[in-house]
Structures are given as structure tokens and as C-alpha cells.
Amino acid sequence: MNENEERLIQRDRMRFIKNSLSANLAILAIVFNVLYFVSIYRSNVGTFYYNYLMGISVVYNLIFMLATFLSSEGVKNYKKNYSYLLVALGIGQIIRIFILPAKAHGAIVAVGDAMTTVMGDKQYVSLLVYLIISAVCLIAAAVTNYIKCSMLEAHMKTLTEGSV
């Protein structure tokens, strides 16, 4: 097999093989989002988080996981439009860094008689890492899906034109 033929077969395989790379990246983004979610409320910080942001955060998490899961199924079947949704979700993960984690990092609250730090550097960094990895996974999933979809579209066009 020469290089051209290899490339052609590689593209042709996409007709029958699911886009598992993009789908798995999207699922990985959910996993890191879950790590973020279970880590953020870990410390004993009194009522610091008890406001409307906590409610929004919980609801957003649910919506995020549902949307990402649906996108992972979509990209698995080479649906190009899900790339846009994945990019939006990825940007959302970056924005989240500046909402709860940034607000809680370094904040000091009174718990009983003692003053305590809501979020230390270590926890903050780990949350940053989770959200950034989640965002990177989502954007990578979107980009790979977009590229593969475009390749498949072009390949299908050549097939229907009968040039292959």
C-alpha cells in the first residue's frame, strides 16, 4: 500500500468506525468536571457557599454533564454541529474558574470562634487543573470532530462523484 492509498483507506474507514476519540475526550471532560464538583465543597467553611451561586453551580453541573454526554454521542457519529456546542462548553469551563474558585480562594470566614481560609492554594490549584483539563478535553474533542467530519464529508463527496 502506498501513502496515498493508506490515506484514502484511513478516510474510508470513517464510514464504518465511530469517532471514539472525540467521544472519549468528551467523556473525560465529564470525569474531570465531576472531580472539580466533588472537590470544591470539601472543606469545613461554615456557610460561605450557601448562596444563589451554589444553586446555579449545581444546576449548571447537571446541564453540563447532560449536554456533554449528548455531544459525545453526537460526535461519535460524526455530527459536525456538536463541535460548536463542545467549544461553548469548553469556554464555559474556563469561565467557571473565575466564579466560585476565584471567589473562594484566599477568602477568610469565621467558623465558631476561629477564623478559617475557605480555599487554600493547594485546593485552588487542583480545581484549576480539573477545570482546565476538562476544557482542553472539550475543545480537543470539538476540533478533532470538526476535522474528521470535514474529511469524511470530502470523502463522501468523492464517493458519490464516483472518483474513488
Added chain:
Amino acid sequence: MAELSLQHIDKVYDNNVQAVFDFNLDVKDGELIVLVGPSGCGKSTTLRMVAGLEDITKGHLFLDGKDITQSPAKDRDMAMVFQNYALYGHMTIYENMAFSLTLRKENPNVIHKKVLAAAEILDLTSQLNKKPAQLSGGQRQRVAMGRSIVRNPKVFLFDEPLSNLDAKLRGATRREILLLHKRLQATMLYVTHDQTEALTLADRIVCMSMGYVQQVGTPLELYDSPANIFVASFIGLPPMNLFDVKVTGDELVGAGFTAALTDEEKKLLLPYQGKEIVLGVRPENFEEGPGIPVTITTNENLGMNTLAYGNIGGVSGMKVCAKLKGWIDYKHGQNVQFTIKRKHLFDKETTNAIR
């Protein structure tokens, strides 16, 4: 492709039941051999021993001259197609067909080429993205065959692959298997209890009963010159009529009829003068004319032929079935006479053909 040789093979199960006795067979390269026989005759056991799914108790199995008696199934380079397809329901047809090669970690591009080529042969290209549940029985069986083809094995083994299909689909799939064999020129072992499949598919048939090989030969040999009463009655539809007769001078005397012998038959039956033998007559070897008196009980019109069932010499006589040309409307109780066009003669004690 490959030559296969089975030499003096016995199979004894742990409970001391012997399923196969002294099985000998040489399969030539590209030959399609059909093992046929009733349920429990040992044909599937033999196939499973060839595949390596059952241990061979005694004897040797050679593939291209190499003794593979003790080789594990995975090293035998044989592919087996099962009656129940054995497809993975959660995988697409493409993935099912590619699965064995994926396990072997073959190059994905090579796998792709092989799967597409097999799908093309089996007319499955448009079904590759579907799941097995979305296909008909015949298509699923084609997928099972495709999974074998992509492996490019030395020997294909089929274990009653058409048994789960309805009659119409069975006929169509049977023709596809025949075309596949002609196209691939592969060595194939095919197990069935359906003699129609055996006669239409086989280059040679191995007819088995009670674990013993009864006869090995071409379909025509088994039909035209059966080695014994078992083969005579098993091959052919409707089965051969068998009558106990006595050799008396120049004729055979049965209950309610006599049949004249030809010069050749007289010579053959010289040692049997005054003795009882078995006369076999295929239903299609009867024709209307003076000879055996038959009282008709029922008749079935099949369009081109009529199957007439009756009793010789009255209602309580021996049963007889005749396959006659054309559409004939016999009445129940009607007395007719049939002439025998061709006789098969068998020794009553040994059940072997008298030749």
C-alpha cells in the same frame, strides 16, 4: 488453501460413550465435503474435533501434512460458522466482521480492505453500519460467513449453518454458499442432517450413522449406488421403498408381487437363490404399467410430479410410494399397477448392497 486428512479417529466421551468410530477421510484442496446423517450420528462431533473444540481420543488429524491432533483451536487456521451465527449484538456488522483481525492486532487499513472485500462477496456492503438485530436470518448467516472469510483460513467449517432459516431463505443461502465455494475455491467441511443440502452442495458426501461412516462418495454415487440399506433409505426424497423378497429362479417374490430379474441381476443373485434379500426401489423408479398391484391410499400433486402412496396387493399390504411424472388424480382405494424401472438389491443379513 489446504488438504485435510483424518486418520482412524475415535471419540470417546468422559462417560465412556463413543460418538465416533474409526473415522477416515482425505479432503483434497478446495473440496467441499458434506457430513450428513441423522441426529446423534457423530457428524458435529467430528467437525468439532477438526476445529479443535473437542479432543481427539484416538487417531490423527493432518493439515497439509502437519499433525495438528494436539494443536489448540486458535493455532489451526480454521474458521467455523455456527448454526446460531454467534454474532456480537452490540457491534455493527463491520465491527463483527473485523473483530477477529482486530484481536490479532492487524493493521486497521488491512482489516478495512479485507472486510470490504468480504462484504462485497456476500452483498453486505450496504449493511455494514447496522447491528445484527436489524438483519434477517439469512443476512446474519452471511455476516457469520464474512467473519470467517476475512480471516482467510485454510479450512472453513460449517456446523448446520442453515438450520435456523426458513425453507425459502435456506434455499437462497445454500446457493450463496455454493457460489462462495466456487469463488473462493476453499477447502470446506459442512455438517448437515438435510440430505437436500448434502446433495446440492457437496463435491463428496460422508454419510454417517451411529458414529460410523457408512459411505463416502459423490452425491451421484450415494444416490445411484448406495453402499447399504441405511444410505439407500437416507439419501433421496421421498426415501427408497424397501421390500423383503425371496430370490426364486428368475424372479423376486415378495408379499403380493413378483419382479422379473434381468440377466445381470440373475448373475449377481446366484449365491442368493432361495434366500431372502431386500429389494430397494426409489419412488422415481416406478412408472405406470403392468407389474406390482397397488391400492392407492393418498396422492400428492406437486405440479410436475405426483406422489402416489399405497399398499401392495390390498389395504393391509406393504406400503409403497411412487413418484410419477405429471399431474395424476388417483382416487382413494383405486387399484393400479406399477412397473419397476430400476432395482437396488441388498443382502438382508449384512444390509450391504449386492454388487
